[in-house]
Amino acid sequence: MAHSVTDKNKTYSKSPQPPFTKGGQGRISLLRRFGFTVAGPTLIFCPNGYFFMGNTPSSFIRLILRAGIVLFFFFTDPASAQQPGKLKVITSLFPLQEFAQAVGGENIQADLLLPPGAEPHTWDPKPSDVAKIAKADVFIYIGPMMEPWAAKVLKAANNPKLQVLEASRGLPLREAREHESDPKHSKRKSDEGHLDPHIWLDFSLDLKIVDSIAAVFSAKDSPHASFYKNRAESYKEKLTAVDQTYQGTLSKCRHRQIIIGGHSAFAYLAKRYNLEQVALYGISPNAEPTPKKLASAIQSAQEHKAKYIFFEILVNPKLAQVLAKEAGVGTLVLQTGHNLTKDQLNKKVSFLDLMRSNLENLSRGLECHGQ
Numbered sequence: 001m002a003h004s005v006t007d008k009n010k011t012y013s014k015s016p017q018p019p020f021t022k023g024g025q026g027r028i029s030l031l032r033r034f035g036f037t038v039a040g041p042t043l044i045f046c047p048n049g050y051f052f053m054g055n056t057p058s059s060f061i062r063l064i065l066r067a068g069i070v071l072f073f074f075f076t077d078p079a080s081a082q083q084p085g086k087l088k089v090i091t092s093l094f095p096l097q098e099f100a101q102a103v104g105g106e107n108i109q110a111d112l113l114l115p116p117g118a119e120p121h122t123w124d125p126k127p128s129d130v131a132k133i134a135k136a137d138v139f140i141y142i143g144p145m146m147e148p149w150a151a152k153v154l155k156a157a158n159n160p161k162l163q164v165l166e167a168s169r170g171l172p173l174r175e176a177r178e179h180e181s182d183p184k185h186s187k188r189k190s191d192e193g194h195l196d197p198h199i200w201l202d203f204s205l206d207l208k209i210v211d212s213i214a215a216v217f218s219a220k221d222s223p224h225a226s227f228y229k230n231r232a233e234s235y236k237e238k239l240t241a242v243d244q245t246y247q248g249t250l251s252k253c254r255h256r257q258i259i260i261g262g263h264s265a266f267a268y269l270a271k272r273y274n275l276e277q278v279a280l281y282g283i284s285p286n287a288e289p290t291p292k293k294l295a296s297a298i299q300s301a302q303e304h305k306a307k308y309i310f311f312e313i314l315v316n317p318k319l320a321q322v323l324a325k326e327a328g329v330g331t332l333v334l335q336t337g338h339n340l341t342k343d344q345l346n347k348k349v350s351f352l353d354l355m356r357s358n359l360e361n362l363s364r365g366l367e368c369h370g371q
């Protein structure tokens with residue numbers, strides 16, 4: 001039976017260990033799903049130490065016929081073949097993958113669900129993603145406002161050993177700005193779908209997420225609890241250093257408006273450094289911005305005598321280019337960090353690299369002194 005464990009920041013669900021180790025139970029349920037009978041006195045040994053049993057001589061023959069398929073199944077299971085003994089962690093977004101790997105080090109393997117270059121707000125998981133979660137030990141995501149598909153996928157994965165961390169739980173979430181002034185949405189303010197999910201762009205919240213990840217890994221693998229805690233502390237020092245550089249640089253800028261030809265991903269960042277976000281799209285780049293929104297962004301750029309507007313890599317830059325041309329300004333990249341492009345993945349770009357490069361562009365675009 002699942003139960004909840006609470007630390008000072010959040011709650012995550014904790015499930016008991018399955019009765020079989022090394023994934024044997026999962027394999028047997030999968031075999032049953034494919035129509036194999038697995039109970040009885042005849043033992044069939046497999047080279048990696050797993051076995052199952054049949055009832056009678058005739059079922060034994062059937063089992064022999066099926067054994068080839070079964071052995072193929074065992075040998076081609078990538079989860080056990082890849083990284084034996086490591087906690088298998090699946091994350092929805094790139095920053096969470098980096099935080100998990102930073103905390104877990106060589107004791108874990110953190111994989112990202114999103115393929116390179118995929119736009120995370122419009123992405124939907126495939127059956128193969130459900131299969132990955134079905135074999136994982138830990139799943140980390142932001143929350144229902146970022147991954148509305150998570151509840152269904154977790155149900156379909158039906159993995160009793162999985163520990164799930166909803167990283168935004170217990171953190172001070174912001175309302176999505178376009179709904180704050182929209183009376184049509186006032187009744188639905190408490191809906192999680194109207195909360196801004198981009199918490200990883202506030203480094204002070206990232207410190208809490210990193211602590212929660214260490215708590216989940218320690219619950220799953222208690223002999224290494226101090227290993228996870230030490231590594232979490234060390235990564236938090238890096239986050240704090242980046243945060244301090246942001247504080248120092250962004251406190252002396254000529255402009256305080258970040259005009260973005262993409263979606264409203266930077267509200268947490270803007271609030272932390274006393275900046276203002278003006279974005280073409282809402283918290284998701286699903287719908288095209290209205291002409292009114294485009295006009296008000298152009299007006300904002302002209303009023304504040306901005307020299308640059310910012311655009312995203314994962315959202316079509318066409319509107320950002322129209323906006324820049326209309327307002328007579330240049331463009332600079334600002335990266336949300338949800339995901340990497342294929343090129344960034346090949347270059348092993350880190351989340352902290354992305355954030356440092358954002359600060360360079362913010363400093364140039366907002367004309368901050370001392371750069």
Ligand SMILES: [Zn+2]
Nearest residue numbers: 121263265283
């Ligand atoms: Zn986003």
